[in-house]
Amino acid sequence: MALPIVAVVGRPNVGKSTFVNRIAEADEAIVHEMRGVTRDRSYHEADWNGVHFTLVDTGGIEMGTEDAFQGSIRAQAFAATREADVIVFLVDGKTGINADDEEVARILRKSDKPIMLAVNKMDTPNSVDEMWEFYQLGLGDPWPLSSMHGNGTGDLLDALVDELKQLPEQDEDEPEQTINVAIIGRPNAGKSSLANCLIENDRSIVSDVAGTTRDAVDTTIEHEGRFYTIVDTAGLRRKSQIDEDVEYYGFVRAMRAIDRADVALLVIDASIGLTDQDQRVAGFAAERGCAMVIVLNKWDLIDGPDAKAEIREKIADRMTFVGYAPVISIQAITGKRVNRIWDAVDTAYANFSQGISTSKLNTWLQGIRDFGHTISQGKKILKIKYVTQTAVKPPQFTFFANHPEIVDDNYERYLENRLRDSFDLTGTPIKLKFKRKD
Structure with missing residues (x-):
């Protein structure tokens, strides 16, 4: 049965990922004090008192800021509210309301979805006097809580599942089989562009800045009657080059995505050619025993048949340890030849799961x-x-x-x-x- 969706939104550093991790009872969402750590929206299963639902962690919304990512982060966050059944709007009880909170509240008030205003970082249980300020957001009674320590989260969840129980029953048809497909590769190879092309929906933020994707982002889709979970992962660098805590956690999430993948799509930037990093990433997937398809992205940037043949020969010579992986050339940004990936994934999965008498x-x-x-x-x-x-x-x-x-x-x-x-x-x-x- 399709699970109801609960979107968690708010400005940066109010504790959304900490809240999601506590409710989901997992450390899947990356938590760091640096703003902008969560960029794409990520999905996490949770339950409370026997009611199962999906939590969506979103990037911090800053209404007046424009940088390389903020416009996309806002779009991702508001996309989460559109698909959600219930919205949790998280604000910071220590710093109080600011202009971004007011603007987000103004937009949310136009929604016909149930909205729960959660005031985070209220570490003292009896802090009613500090709640009056948040009534001016016009979203009803605020819920004081501490994501870090768990204070007040139970009361909020009781009210949340009451809202979920009032939803009409979802379609009970479940996909018989879902093929887990992890899109892997070094930074800036075009993984998110490929994910968006396969999903036909801008779920992952695409940018030409290396390291844009930090969380592994799951999307389950249907293609010609089969179900696939597409996982866009953070770019994998060698460990000695991972110099930010946040990037390290993104590396860990990517490795977890490979661990649960049936098929890995190894994306290589053909305009740069095969690199040592590409070989290392292929090694990660080979060690973990998942099926593999090698995807040569940006193929249209390669001039002439001789240059293209040289790239394929180099892959054949230097990637013998994954010589079983078929090689497909595409142009992810335009979608050219991307449809060939589906047949390659189906073949790899069929062989990955086959039994020979x-x-x-x-x-x-x-x-x-x-x-x-x-x-x-x-x-x-x-x-x-x-x-x-x-x-x-x-x-x-x-x-x-x-x-x-x-x-x-x-x-x-x-x-x-x-x-x-x-x-x-x-x-x-x-x-x-x-x-x-x-």
Whole structure:
């Protein structure tokens, strides 16, 4: 059943992300004292007294400020209020009302949604005398609370779920299967542009300033009858180059997104070419065992077939450790050739989750035996007796042999290559295990 949505809005540094983390009982939203840390809107599941709902954390709204991001941050925040069933407007009880609070309140008063005015940073429970100022916002009775310590949050949540219970029942149809797709890559490769193109909705803020995306942002969409959760992640740099606490937390969120991904779309800026950073990011996904599609973005900026062939050859030579990943060229900013990604994701996911019957595997193994290629160590000669698939996502194959301890990396690669020659494993890593069978 689709969950009701609760949007949390307010100006910077009033404690929205701290509030979201406390209610969701998780540390998913990045919390930092620097303004502008939350830019995109991010979604978090929560429940109170058995009522489940989705919390939307938004960027801080500053009405009179224009910088590289503020216009988009405002748009993202107000987009959250439009899709929400209930709005929580968070203000700072220590600093009081300012012009931004008044302007946001003026806009929210035009909404027909239930609005709850929450006064944060009220660390003393009995602070009624400090509440009178907030009545002038014209949003009804304010709710004093402390997101940091939890004071007053229970009372607010009781009233919040009462509002949610009055909503009409949502459509109970649930997607049978959702493919988790993480868009990864180094900063400024075009990940958010690709996410927006796939989603057909400017959910992620697009900017040419590296490091725009800090939270991993999830969007579930339907495409030709299948459901996909698209996760736009922060750009991944090497750890030694992560010099801000906020960027470090963005790195952690991106790694978590890869951990739960079925398919990773590795976005490479073709106008710059393959870099060491691209290889490291591919390594992160390969270590975590998700399927992968390599996306060459900004392909139209490459002049001539020779230059394009050189880029593809470089990828083939330097990305052999993810040689199973198909390579697709696109232009995310215009949407050119982006539709090809859907088929690539479907193929990679199908292979990532497929099962190959034991009879087919052992027929294949007989061919390996007939070919006669094996390894030895001293008097030990490897004889593989039997093979079966023991896991999916990614596929794992267990070989039973007389001397599994003598299997080396070269022989593993040989077996993997022969498996890939015989079965369609495009887009997915595979794992090989060896066990003793006398």
